[in-house]
Amino acid sequence: MKKTVATFKVEYLQILNEKGEVDKRLMPTLSNDDLKKMYRFMVLSRVFNDKILKLQRQGRLGTLASIRGQEAAQVGSAFALQSQDMVFPSFREHAVFITRGISMSGMILAFAGDERGQKIPEGSNNFMYSVPVGTHLLHAVGYAWGMKIRKKNAVAIVYFGDGATSEGDFHEALNFAGVFQAPVIFLNQNNQWAISLPRSRQSHAETLAQKAIAYGFEGIKVDGNDVFAMYKATKDALDKARKGGGPTYIEAYTYRMDDHTTADSAIRYRDQKEVDVWAKKDPIDRLQRFITKKRIWSKKDEDKLLAECSDLVEKAVAEAEKISPPNPKDMFTYMYAEPTSILQDEMKDLE
Amino acid sequence: MATMTMVQALNAALRSEMERDKNVILLGEDVGKDGGVFRVTEGLYDEFGSERVIDTPLSESGIVGSSIGLALAGFKPVAEIQFMGFDYPAFDQLISHVARIRSRSRGRYSCPLVVRMPSGGGVKALEHHSESTEALYLQAPGLKVVMPATPSDAKGLLAAAIRDPDPVIFLEPKKLYRSIKEDVKEENYLTPIGKARIVLSGKDVSLVSWGTMVHVCLEAAEALKAQRIETEVIDMRTLSPLDFGTVAASVKKTGRIVIVHEGQRSCGVGAEIAAWLAERSMTDLAAPIVRVTGWDVIYPLAKLENYYLPDSKRVLKAVEKVMRF
Numbered sequence: 001m002k003k004t005v006a007t008f009k010v011e012y013l014q015i016l017n018e019k020g021e022v023d024k025r026l027m028p029t030l031s032n033d034d035l036k037k038m039y040r041f042m043v044l045s046r047v048f049n050d051k052i053l054k055l056q057r058q059g060r061l062g063t064l065a066s067i068r069g070q071e072a073a074q075v076g077s078a079f080a081l082q083s084q085d086m087v088f089p090s091f092r093e094h095a096v097f098i099t100r101g102i103s104m105s106g107m108i109l110a111f112a113g114d115e116r117g118q119k120i121p122e123g124s125n126n127f128m129y130s131v132p133v134g135t136h137l138l139h140a141v142g143y144a145w146g147m148k149i150r151k152k153n154a155v156a157i158v159y160f161g162d163g164a165t166s167e168g169d170f171h172e173a174l175n176f177a178g179v180f181q182a183p184v185i186f187l188n189q190n191n192q193w194a195i196s197l198p199r200s201r202q203s204h205a206e207t208l209a210q211k212a213i214a215y216g217f218e219g220i221k222v223d224g225n226d227v228f229a230m231y232k233a234t235k236d237a238l239d240k241a242r243k244g245g246g247p248t249y250i251e252a253y254t255y256r257m258d259d260h261t262t263a264d265s266a267i268r269y270r271d272q273k274e275v276d277v278w279a280k281k282d283p284i285d286r287l288q289r290f291i292t293k294k295r296i297w298s299k300k301d302e303d304k305l306l307a308e309c310s311d312l313v314e315k316a317v318a319e320a321e322k323i324s325p326p327n328p329k330d331m332f333t334y335m336y337a338e339p340t341s342i343l344q345d346e347m348k349d350l351e
Numbered sequence: 352m353a354t355m356t357m358v359q360a361l362n363a364a365l366r367s368e369m370e371r372d373k374n375v376i377l378l379g380e381d382v383g384k385d386g387g388v389f390r391v392t393e394g395l396y397d398e399f400g401s402e403r404v405i406d407t408p409l410s411e412s413g414i415v416g417s418s419i420g421l422a423l424a425g426f427k428p429v430a431e432i433q434f435m436g437f438d439y440p441a442f443d444q445l446i447s448h449v450a451r452i453r454s455r456s457r458g459r460y461s462c463p464l465v466v467r468m469p470s471g472g473g474v475k476a477l478e479h480h481s482e483s484t485e486a487l488y489l490q491a492p493g494l495k496v497v498m499p500a501t502p503s504d505a506k507g508l509l510a511a512a513i514r515d516p517d518p519v520i521f522l523e524p525k526k527l528y529r530s531i532k533e534d535v536k537e538e539n540y541l542t543p544i545g546k547a548r549i550v551l552s553g554k555d556v557s558l559v560s561w562g563t564m565v566h567v568c569l570e571a572a573e574a575l576k577a578q579r580i581e582t583e584v585i586d587m588r589t590l591s592p593l594d595f596g597t598v599a600a601s602v603k604k605t606g607r608i609v610i611v612h613e614g615q616r617s618c619g620v621g622a623e624i625a626a627w628l629a630e631r632s633m634t635d636l637a638a639p640i641v642r643v644t645g646w647d648v649i650y651p652l653a654k655l656e657n658y659y660l661p662d663s664k665r666v667l668k669a670v671e672k673v674m675r676f
Contacts, residue, residue: 086423119457127423128456132447138413139448142420142428149376149402150424168440172413179408334454335492337461337516340545340592 008213010206012253013233014223018281020289028232032296038079038227039291040305042071042284045095047309048104051317052094052111056262060321061111065092069225069257072283073189074159075099076230077250080238081157086147087126088140088158090133092189096159100126104316114326125154134160134167137186141177144184144241155241157185157234163194165211166202174249178215183241185234186212186249189224191256196269212249224254225283255281352534357527360502360535361391361467364509365429367539369399372427375513378405379414379431379467388433389469389528415441418464419448427513428464435470435522436479442487449518450493465512465519470498471563471613473526473660475653482650483562483613486620488520489591495544496591498522500565502533504588507542515544522590524562531566545589547597553581556670557601559624560611561587564661568611571666580674590620598624599632606637607673611661616644638676641669 015026030038049068055061067074074095081087081100089096094107101124109117118128130136140158147154164170165188177184190208192199205211212219222233230252237248255278259266266275291297328350332343339347355363369375377392383406386393396404407414411432418428432438438445445466452462472481488496497512497519499505505523512519550565551572558568565586572582583601587594602608608628610621621642628640643661651659 115455115457118455119459122459127460130448132443135416135443135447138416138444139420139423142417142422143424144420145417146421146424146426149426156420169412169416169443172408172410172416175408175410176413176417330457331454334456334458336453336495341596342592 008210010210010213010219010221012221012223013229014226015228015232016226016286016290018286020286020293022228022290026232027228028235030228030231035287035291035294035296038075038231039287039297041075041079041095041099042227042287043305044309044312045071045075045098046284047306048098048313048316049094051313052108053258053262055108055317056111061108062113063261063263064111065261066258067092067094069255069278069283070189070191071095072227072287073224073230073252073254076227077157077187077234077252080231080234084125084152084154085238086140086143086154086156088136088143088156089127089129090136090160090164091129091131092161093129093159097126100124102126104313105319108316108320109323112320114323115330116323116326117320134164134169136160137164137173138169138176140184141173141180141182144177144182145180148181148183153242155183155185155238157187159187159189161194162188162190162192162199162202162208163197164188165208174212174215177247178217181244181246184247185237185241186247187234187252188250189252189254191254193256193260193266193270195260195264207251209249209251212247217247217249219249219251221251221253224252225281225286227283227287353537354532355502355535356529356532357499357502357505357523358389358391358529360506361509361523362393362395363535364506364513365392365395366398368510368513369395369403371539374425375427375429376403376405376421377429377431378407378418380407380409380433382406382431387431389525391467391523392431411437411440412444415444415449415466418466419444419452419462422462422464423460429513430464430466432466432468434480435468435484436482438468441466445488445494445520446491450491453517454493461516462518463516465509465521467521467523469525469528470522471524471526472650472656473563475656478652481656483645485522485590486614486618489620489623493518494591495519495589496522497544497589498524498562499588500524500527500562500586502531503535504542504548504586506535507540508544508588510539511541511544514541519544522562526563527566542588545592545594547594548586548588549583549597549601550586551582551584553583553605555581555605556607556609556673557583557585557598557605558609558611558666558670559585559587559598561590562613564611564613567661567663567666570663571670574663574667575670580670582670593620593624593627595624595627599628599635602628602632603635606635608636609641609643609666609669609673611643611666613645613660615647616642617647619644638673641673643669
């Protein structure tokens, strides 16, 4: 005997197309105020991103990753979260942090090489960005699982790229999430490049969303440059998780418009034509077309917003650069709750 | 007082800590219904339920990585890695995250978890089941590393590890799980982390060791009595941070030291103790520092195990060397 014992499907979600038109049947409930807020977060993130790239080139900041092109994937998903939800970001999530209220001056301080910039304010449910690729998925799973045990109404969301799906910890995290039905969202930004390797070198699977199926939960592929689709997919996953429905995998199909980091040169390995095609799918242009057509946004509003964002970013830079250098003793102070006698001796040696 | 093996003492510590603090949870492979392959968690599943004694998938990185999230959620996870030889998949989580969270968050977050691992050899186990790789963890500032040598210390140190605000790697010498019994206090008590213990006082030579090797040193000390050599035996108990003060004070008294450990010699924990003494206790030393350790080879299978592990004969030879100098 031979028969089909299981079949699966993977859905693709797009609500806002490149012309700035929405599919009304799928459009989530968002007030005009919400739309303007989302647009503001996206524009602010891009202004911030452009500024930190400039500062890096001037030698004022260290190596950093650009988020250009991924503003909808990040703002759309983060906008759906509630304050009690916990974010576990990777190192390319400045727009998530901005949407979550993390200070830009703190981020700049961290990029400048000062650990104090990494400190998340008390009461803010966000974790620090993770540099080792794919390892932080497990932290989100454990946290979400803890929320479930405690019967708290909080969901964890973890952001990672297409490259992370090749790591062993990716498997262990999705497996744990499925087994323990943890209220966690795997927000996979498939920006199609992991430094120089295209998505096809990470996996032969047709979609990355389908990986969730093997672990017994739902995966959905979403137009990652469509802020409404990102918002809706995340909101649906959050609602499901809060009702005890367990994990969801969201593949945000997007594009890394810039180099991997400021230490990279993508011209060595990728065709400019591909970048040009994606430039036409820009997430910010798309939302701008929509709100303009909706007559809730004017040229005047746009100019005002750009001036405001530029001002906020300049202030953040000034604030970060005003901070005096860290105390070298800080290296020792935060190793343990109480410094060991070995560290106390080494601290004296440093003097 | 109750007579206990180390397994029973560890079990008692877990039980009393779980009774004391509902945030203490156990997770690992076969720790639930089965009570752990060495039965350290026996009975706890029935007593505390499946939400506090959790059987996980076979997944070392998963166990430690999700424990980080649980710790951030306010739990006190006590994770079990079934054998120290299988900790490598979890190494990335321990080194890249567990050890660093307090520092890189500048104190905003911490990661107070305990990772228990049966370690060491001497039980004729399978390949990969006898490693004593504690030295690997000494290059990871941010972690604490503890290894008891007696049932009493096992109970007090495990309770202290669970209450510690920082992450603790808790190594359990599996050779000692059932081979020694001891009267252990029934009430709760804490054995401080970071403090070595003088097991035997003596003025002629210091023997410094931890885990199973403490008992090898005691056997050697007994034999040395006949030669009228008074041995001071020190059980380090904590390997990170090392209690150099106790070792230095002993060397000041005896002038002679032999360091004994199971792990390989090169860059082992003994090397760090020897280097520290060379830097700060030079004038107290009457003889060169000598190490008796596992050889710099792959831990052998059962038939050659006894040639690998230090025994009292090798310790006595080393003592003869330092006494003759």
